[in-house]
Amino acid sequence: MTAAKNQKRHPLPRLGVFGQPELPATQAAPGRVRWAALTVLLAVCLVCYNYTDLPLIVRHSISFWDALRTGRLNQFYQLATALPIGQATGQTGEVPYDIWVYVLLAVWNLPVYLWELATGLTFETNLIAMVWVRLAGMLPFVGANWAILGIARQLGRPKEQGLWACWGFSTSLFLLNGLFCIGQIDIFNVFFTLMGLWAWLKKDERGFIGWFALAVTFKMFALMVFLPLLLLEEKRLWRIAGASAGACSLSLLSKLLFLRDKMNTPTQFDERRFIRFLFGRNLDLGGATISAFVLLFGATVLVCWLSRMDEQARPAWALWAVLAGYGSFFIGAAAYPYWAVVLAPCAALALLVWPGYAKQTVLLEAAAGAAYFGCSVLTYTAVYSGEMNLRWMLAGRLKPWSREGDALVNLLGRLSEGALQNTDALLMAVLVLAVGGMLVLYAPWRASRPQREGSLAVDGGTLWARFALSAAVALAPLLLYLVG
Numbered sequence: 001m002t003a004a005k006n007q008k009r010h011p012l013p014r015l016g017v018f019g020q021p022e023l024p025a026t027q028a029a030p031g032r033v034r035w036a037a038l039t040v041l042l043a044v045c046l047v048c049y050n051y052t053d054l055p056l057i058v059r060h061s062i063s064f065w066d067a068l069r070t071g072r073l074n075q076f077y078q079l080a081t082a083l084p085i086g087q088a089t090g091q092t093g094e095v096p097y098d099i100w101v102y103v104l105l106a107v108w109n110l111p112v113y114l115w116e117l118a119t120g121l122t123f124e125t126n127l128i129a130m131v132w133v134r135l136a137g138m139l140p141f142v143g144a145n146w147a148i149l150g151i152a153r154q155l156g157r158p159k160e161q162g163l164w165a166c167w168g169f170s171t172s173l174f175l176l177n178g179l180f181c182i183g184q185i186d187i188f189n190v191f192f193t194l195m196g197l198w199a200w201l202k203k204d205e206r207g208f209i210g211w212f213a214l215a216v217t218f219k220m221f222a223l224m225v226f227l228p229l230l231l232l233e234e235k236r237l238w239r240i241a242g243a244s245a246g247a248c249s250l251s252l253l254s255k256l257l258f259l260r261d262k263m264n265t266p267t268q269f270d271e272r273r274f275i276r277f278l279f280g281r282n283l284d285l286g287g288a289t290i291s292a293f294v295l296l297f298g299a300t301v302l303v304c305w306l307s308r309m310d311e312q313a314r315p316a317w318a319l320w321a322v323l324a325g326y327g328s329f330f331i332g333a334a335a336y337p338y339w340a341v342v343l344a345p346c347a348a349l350a351l352l353v354w355p356g357y358a359k360q361t362v363l364l365e366a367a368a369g370a371a372y373f374g375c376s377v378l379t380y381t382a383v384y385s386g387e388m389n390l391r392w393m394l395a396g397r398l399k400p401w402s403r404e405g406d407a408l409v410n411l412l413g414r415l416s417e418g419a420l421q422n423t424d425a426l427l428m429a430v431l432v433l434a435v436g437g438m439l440v441l442y443a444p445w446r447a448s449r450p451q452r453e454g455s456l457a458v459d460g461g462t463l464w465a466r467f468a469l470s471a472a473v474a475l476a477p478l479l480l481y482l483v484g
Contacts (some may be wrong), residue, residue: 029160030167034467039104041471044190045180046134047127048395048478050295051338052388054115055124056184058133059083060095061105062113076102077258079266095265098217106183108136127419132395137179140191145169147194148348150276154201155315155356157352166361169348171467173369177376178341178476186341189218193225194345197318214250219339220274223247224297226328228321231304280334293332300324309444316444321348323442327435330372337376337383343368351456352441357441358458364441366466368434371427373473378412378424382475384410399482407484408477 060080067076080095080102084146095102107115112123112132123129145166152162169175179187192215199207215222226247234240253264281288300321309317323346330340345363351358382388385408390400394399403409 004422028387030165031110032464034167034331038167041474043473044478045176046138048393049130049181049183050130050134050393051182051184051383053338054133055130055184055392056110058098058105058109058123058204061102062109062116064102064106065110065113066069074258075261075263077261094407095262098251099264100214100217100250100254100259101185101188104188108139109133112150124392127237127397135182136484137183137185137187140187141175141179143191144187144194144345147198148190148345148352151194151198151201151349152352154198155352161352161355165348165351167463168365169471171344172344172347172365172471173373173470174340174342175344176343176470177369177373178338180478181474182389184338184341186219186338189222190342190345192218193222193310193322193342196226197229197322198364200233201315201318206245210242212247213250216247217322218457219342220248220251221326221329221339221342222258224325225322225342227412228300228304228325229318231301232307232309232317232321235305277334277440281332288363290353291332294327296328296332307444313444316442316446319346319353320439320444322346322349323435324439327439331432331435337380338374340372340376343372346438350438354442355454355456358456359462360441362436362462362466364434364438368431368438370469370473371430371434373426373432374427377408377477378420378427381409381412386481390478390481395478395481401481405479405484410484411480 016025025211058153060083063074063080063083064076067073067079072079075141076099077095109132112129115126115129116122123133148169149159149162150310152159152165157165176185178184185293192211194207194209194214199205199211212226216226223244230243234243278293279291281292283295303324304317304321307317323343330343330464347361350361350365353375354361377384382445386396386401386406387403387409415423
């Protein structure tokens with residue numbers, strides 16, 4: 001009776017990382033203060049960051065209208081490859097995506113195209129136009145949160161717990177890094193993958209294959225989730241081959257339609273570069289070497305192939321397959337920093353599947369995200385510097401960029417090569433341990449344990465600490481630029 005009175009009197013835990021571990025998600029959703037703080041953080045990153053790749057992709061997408069208007073759509077890749085990024089930089093670039101990607105972005109960027117025709121200016125010189133092209137990534141971001149809420153309903157979780165899962169996704173450093181700090185379009189891959197996962201949980205085979213077919217058009221590494229999920233259900237080789245062909249169908253169709261066009265481009269991007277990434281980290285086995293990715297992903301595929309999944313453990317297997325598939329890639333292969341946005345939903349899914357491990361999820365995912373962000377800055381410093389990112393947005397208008405005053409580049413330039421390598425190795429070890437810890441924690445054979453049900457076992461202080469870490473790491477390059 002006394003315990004019941006205390007629970008009624010104190011429905012929410014006190015702040016503190018070591019505070020009461022039970023947050024009753026069935027009684028309270030994230031409050032206004034949390035959403036307001038998150039909105040401010042995302043808005044600041046949105047208007048201040050923008051890596052050079054996005055203007056290049058946008059320039060290619062709006063050139064679609066020129067190709068269509070002049071009747072040269074069959075030469076789209078040749079025309080787009082030769083175009084510079086307007087006045088932002090003289091760089092020309094490869095046109096790596098399937099045609100469906102550029103059609104989608106061309107529709108969104110049609111106002112920018114019309115504005116350029118009317119004014120004779122280029123969108124890279126106008127902050128409002130730059131913010132507009134950045135907003136394209138907000139559509140799949142909102143869609144991904146909607147998909148997370150749908151998955152929560154599919155799993156029978158209360159709405160409040162679904163909102164906490166959205167909070168976990170939206171505060172992930174993997175998301176902040178890939179979408180809000182670098183501004184790439186891989187968030188579309190996240191949205192389509194989550195929709196495919198939702199279809200898989202509903203046992204909707206056509207939806208599962210269809211959504212992943214869309215995901216593969218943005219990046220083929222969506223197959224690293226599709227194959228493990230497929231093998232959990234299907235053991236017949238001919239059915240596996242047919243479903244895999246279906247998942248690759250839209251990408252293959254684009255390549256066939258524009259094969260001659262792409263072969264005539266001055267620079268070509270195809271899957272060969274991506275495959276080289278898969279062999280970027282090799283293990284020495286007594287004179288023989290093997291790709292770390294091949295070893296890790298092969299083990300993931302084998303586990304899923306041999307599994308005998310029961311209905312109760314279905315959500316747990318889904319989470320494990322997503323984390324193991326993508327974790328194999330980002331630990332075992334070389335990768336660009338913005339690709340890791342695909343890891344962002346793992347924390348959200350874990351809060352739905354394993355609410356009893358919510359505190360461990362929050363801390364491990366925060367450590368993994370911060371470590372990967374750090375590795376990215378060390379390896380791809382220019383991606384976060386004023387020269388290649390901040391100077392085109394609001395930050396560049398508050399403080400004009402100069403090479404001598406680029407604090408991030410100068411700071412890392414003072415470190416010796418050995419110090420950089422040791423720091424990178426240390427951060428990579430943190431990433432491996434954090435992802436490995438989550439894989440052990442979320443092992444599907446633990447699905448019958450009580451941690452799978454109930455409220456989110458995490459205190460409010462831990463959630464705020466995670467948000468503070470995400471904000472500090474995400475804003476560090478911006479603050480260095482402004483005060484340096």
